[in-house]
Amino acid sequence: MSDRDRAADVRVVIVGGGGTGSALLHDLTQRGFACRLFERGELTSGTTGRHHGQLHSGARYAVGDVEIARECAQEVAILRRIAADSIEMNYGLFLALSDDDEAYAETFVAACQAAGIAVRRVAVDEALRYEPRINPRARLAYLVPDGTIDAYRLPLQFLASAAAEGALAHPFCEVTGIRTKQGMVTGVSVFDYTKRREKSWPADIVINAAGPWAGRVAQTAGVDLPVTPAAGTMVAVRRRLCNMVVSHLHPPGDGDIIVPQRGLSIIGSTQWETDDPDGVVTPEGDIEWLRVRADELLPGFSDEPFHAAWTAVRPLAGRSAGGGRALSRGFTVVPPGRCGPGGFYSVVGGKATTLRAMAQAVADRVCDDLDLAIAGRTHATPLRPHRDYFRRNIA
Numbered sequence: 234m235s236d237r238d239r240a241a242d243v244r245v246v247i248v249g250g251g252g253t254g255s256a257l258l259h260d261l262t263q264r265g266f267a268c269r270l271f272e273r274g275e276l277t278s279g280t281t282g283r284h285h286g287q288l289h290s291g292a293r294y295a296v297g298d299v300e301i302a303r304e305c306a307q308e309v310a311i312l313r314r315i316a317a318d319s320i321e322m323n324y325g326l327f328l329a330l331s332d333d334d335e336a337y338a339e340t341f342v343a344a345c346q347a348a349g350i351a352v353r354r355v356a357v358d359e360a361l362r363y364e365p366r367i368n369p370r371a372r373l374a375y376l377v378p379d380g381t382i383d384a385y386r387l388p389l390q391f392l393a394s395a396a397a398e399g400a401l402a403h404p405f406c407e408v409t410g411i412r413t414k415q416g417m418v419t420g421v422s423v424f425d426y427t428k429r430r431e432k433s434w435p436a437d438i439v440i441n442a443a444g445p446w447a448g449r450v451a452q453t454a455g456v457d458l459p460v461t462p463a464a465g466t467m468v469a470v471r472r473r474l475c476n477m478v479v480s481h482l483h484p485p486g487d488g489d490i491i492v493p494q495r496g497l498s499i500i501g502s503t504q505w506e507t508d509d510p511d512g513v514v515t516p517e518g519d520i521e522w523l524r525v526r527a528d529e530l531l532p533g534f535s536d537e538p539f540h541a542a543w544t545a546v547r548p549l550a551g552r553s554a555g556g557g558r559a560l561s562r563g564f565t566v567v568p569p570g571r572c573g574p575g576g577f578y579s580v581v582g583g584k585a586t587t588l589r590a591m592a593q594a595v596a597d598r599v600c601d602d603l604d605l606a607i608a609g610r611t612h613a614t615p616l617r618p619h620r621d622y623f624r625r626n627i628a
């Protein structure tokens with residue numbers, strides 16, 4: 234029996250239909266596993282459908298963590314090949330606005346270079362030719378290969394590709410329990426909101442990709458998962474003021490990135506820790522504070538018609554007390570451990586930019602544990618168009 238034939242007998246359930254779960258459905262299905270995905274709401278209705286939309290070149294993280302920066306740079310190159318439809322490769326400008334920022338520039342450039350990120354200093358006059366609305370009093374400007382992700386299309390491309398290979402995603406189906414026997418996963422209990430009834434689904438492996446809710450899902454399996462949900466607010470105005478991502482050149486903090494998304498400009502974000510990802514309310518004070526920060530990068534931002542303010546919750550890997558900025562933006566794959574049932578995996582942390590790499594790491598781990606030599610191919614397989622996902626469902 235070949236390893237692919239053996240994989241076909243392994244039933245995998247993925248919990249969570251955000252970017253991570255969607256990429257995982259594609260990867261494992263492509264390796265031959267029999268996969269289903271359950272999402273309690275609409276697909277991408279968690280953090281994935283609400284994030285800032287920056288395709289991170291890695292420059293933002295280079296000083297703090299060169300490995301994460303390198304991973305972002307590699308993923309940008311891969312996503313450009315496999316998911317060009319979901320990406321606007323518009324590049325980014327980092328602007329120094331103060332003495333402190335100027336002093337930071339040398340460290341920033343060295344770290345970007347160490348991570349393999351193509352960073353180039355440009356004269357402020359040149360930067361103003363690219364982006365006429367940036368602050369003309371900027372002291373320094375650096376060009377990096379940032380971009381913009383379409384938050385919905387990218388996961389739908391993964392889902393469409395998985396569906397084409399026979400995998401199904403079930404929206405509005407909440408996993409309410411992990412079923413076990415003799416310490417091994419045997420399936421999940423699912424509440425189907427469309428039919429208003431509970432059902433059970435068999436599984437040999439359950440993968441918890443529930444983002445900021447991953448801690449709760451793990452609890453149902455008796456696993457204490459180290460994850461810190463960290464909320465952040467963003468504000469959009471109804472005008473595209475820049476075509477590039479515009480960032481403040483300083484150590485990553487609050488309100489220091491403006492991302493163009495379709496006809497909008499979005500400033501983000503703030504950040505605070507929360508115990509309840511469902512109970513987060515956008516603080517009124519965040520909105521004005523972010524508009525002021527945006528004016529520093531793009532003067533006049535706050536004069537544009539207000540479009541929306543919203544808050545999303547980051548699933549940060551690890552535990553922290555103190556805002557979450559100190560926690561890594563990397564991701565962790567938590568394999569079956571001593572306290573949880575065999576066959577139960579979790580993946581936490583990461584970014585929308587690195588969701589494909591997260592999925593690959595989980596799938597590699599599953600294959601290792603089952604002694605299956607099936608290499609991942611998602612890095613080299615162009616994804617299907619996002620529209621195919623719905624076309625297949627209708628057919």
Ligand SMILES: Cc1cc2nc3c(=O)[nH]c(=O)nc-3n(C[C@H](O)[C@H](O)[C@H](O)COP(=O)(O)OP(=O)(O)OC[C@H]3O[C@@H](n4cnc5c(N)ncnc54)[C@H](O)[C@@H]3O)c2cc1C
Binds near residue numbers: 285548585
């Ligand atoms: C303010 C903010 C800005 C960000 N900006 C960027 C950015 O510009 N670029 C970038 O790369 N990253 C960004 N991120 C990070 C990025 O959004 C997240 O890392 C990513 O979206 C997480 O995806 P996920 O699939 O892991 O989680 P989610 O998208 O949250 O998916 C988890 C899903 O699980 C579902 N679920 C939960 N419990 C259950 C259950 N019991 N049964 C079934 N389903 C369940 C949820 O409904 C949810 O849809 C940002 C994050 C925040 C908070």
